[in-house]
Amino acid sequence: MPDRTIQFLPHELGPPWERVRVEVDGELVSWMQTFTVGHRLRGVTLDCAGVVGVHTDDAHQMQGHMRFMLEAVLERAVARGVPISTLYGVPGLYHRWAYATVMPEFNFTVSTRRAEALPRSHRIRQAEPHDRPAIARLYNRETSGISGMRVREPERWLGPRQGLYFGRLDAWMQVALDNRGQIVGYCIGDQVDHDAQQLDIVDAQAISSGVAGSLIRAMADEAVRHRVGKLVFHVYPASRVGRYLRNLEVTARSERPIGRSQMVRLGLPDVVLQALGPYARKRAEILGSGLPSRLVIDTELGSGELPLGGDLPRHRVRLPSARLAEVLFGYRSAEELRDIHGLDISASDADLLDALLPPIDAYCYWPDRY
Ligand SMILES: CC(C)(COP(=O)(O)OP(=O)(O)OC[C@H]1O[C@@H](n2cnc3c(N)ncnc32)[C@H](O)[C@@H]1OP(=O)(O)O)[C@@H](O)C(=O)NCCC(=O)NCCS
Incomplete structure (x- = not known):
């Protein structure tokens, strides 16, 4: 029997990052990186095990090394009480470990010419490393209410x-300043290839619509410098920059991937459901009478419950944890899962879940999808 070992090693980025290596008889066969990061979900923040850069050497593929490595990483996270894990998945792979796609992709395309006509009310300059804490704080303030967002520790x-597509390009950052020199907005863009057809913006936050307009205008100036005819903003539609863009002459696109892209796994459903207890309780108060005292949800990765405070006896539903992830992150309603995807759940249970956990759009900006 070959001797297979796994090691968790320090990462050049420092904690909470770790490098993971799997060796067989002393030869490196698989590797990845992992880290713990806070993740927003319906008003609470959950610890999350990020999974990134999963790889098995070509000569050693399809021998179960990646399965061995990922399962060890997930078990370790669960043992540490980290309730969820996220990754950006290639198609058709990660459903095996109960990861589910939980968020749409959004982008807004605007012509450089249109964006060039916007007024610029705020000064914009290139960001410096010492700006990062202020940028992280601004980002946290603007995104704290949006599910799917990661917390950036200032x-x-x-x-x-x-920027987009992991390491293919370096990202750059510009900040908007008020008249006291305080940072009131920023933009993160992909580095622009010499043959680029468009300028991609992968995160932009602004504290007012004036700042949003100034940032879009500055990006138009950048596009002119690079001689590209359009700007593509990959931003959350309800963000200030998203709302500003929606009122321009833009092409807005959203896509709802399945089994790929930004995915979540509920490793500890009980911890996640417990954290969402107050949210569910509030929803139950709005719904009024005729509710069970508690809703117990059983999955293959464990059970948890939502306290509803109703007069009826405790009620149980069973669903696969990947489907529960879709419902919790609001990607699909239980009714859609039942009607379109054949989920085995009664209509009344689906109604109850959808009333407690209504569909929402979760989102994670590209620079956080390590
Ligand atoms: C994807 C990759 C890491 C798989 O590594 P591996 O050690 O060959 O995987 P394993 O042998 O442990 O296979 C685990 C399971 O995934 C399946 N699988 C392996 N590679 C797959 C792929 N590219 N697509 C879909 N399924 C795949 C296997 O059939 C196996 O399924 P099963 O256990 O249900 O039978 C490897 O092919 C690789 O390094 N690819 C290039 C980089 C990459 O795409 N990484 C993923 C980034 S998100």
């Missing part, structure tokens, strides 16, 4: 390490 955030 003193630890390293700035954007990539």
Whole structure:
């Protein structure tokens, strides 16, 4: 029997990052990186095990090494009480470990010419490393109410390490300033290839619509410098920049991927449901009478419950944890899962879940999808 070992090693980025290596008879066969990060979900913040850069050497693929590595990482996270895990998945792979896609992709395309006509009320300059804490705080304030967002710890955030598509391009950052020199907005863009057809913006936050307009205008000036005819903003539609863009002459696109892209796994459903207890209780108060005292949800990865405070006896529903992840992150209603995807759940249970956990759009900006 070959001797297979796994090691968790320090990462060049420092904690909470770790490098993971799997060796067989002393030869490196698989590797990845992992880290713990806070994640927003319906008003609470959950610890999350990020999974990134999963790889098995070509000569050693399809021998179960990645399965061994990922399962060890997930078990370790669960043992530490980290209730969820996220990753950006290639198609058709991660459903095996109960990861589910939980958020749409959004983008807004605007012509450089249209964006060039916007007024610029705020000064914009290139961001410096010492701006990062202020940028992280601004980001946290603007996104704290949006599910799917990661928390950027102001003193630890390293700035954007990539734009779209992981390391293919370096990201750059510009900030907007008020008349006292305070940072009131920022934009993160992909580095622009010499043959680029468009300028991609992967995160932009602004504290007012004036700042949003100034940032879009500055990006138009950048597009002119690079001689590209359009700007593509990959931003959350309800953000200030998203709302500003929606009122321009833009093409807005959203896509709802399945089994790929930004995915979540509920490793500890009981911890997640407990954290969402107050949210569910509030929803139950709005719904009024005729509710069970508690809703117990059983999954193959464990059970948890939502306290509803109703007069009826405790009620149980069973669903796969990947489907529960879709409902919790608001990607699909239980009714859609039942009617379209054949989920085995009664209509009344689906109604109850949808009333407690209504569909929402979760989102994670590209620079946080390490
Ligand atoms: C994807 C990758 C890490 C798989 O590594 P591996 O060690 O060959 O995987 P394993 O042998 O442990 O296979 C685990 C399971 O995934 C399946 N699988 C392996 N590679 C797959 C792929 N590319 N697509 C879909 N399924 C795949 C296997 O059939 C196996 O399924 P089963 O256990 O249900 O039978 C490897 O092919 C790789 O390094 N690819 C290039 C980088 C990449 O795409 N990484 C993923 C980034 S998100």
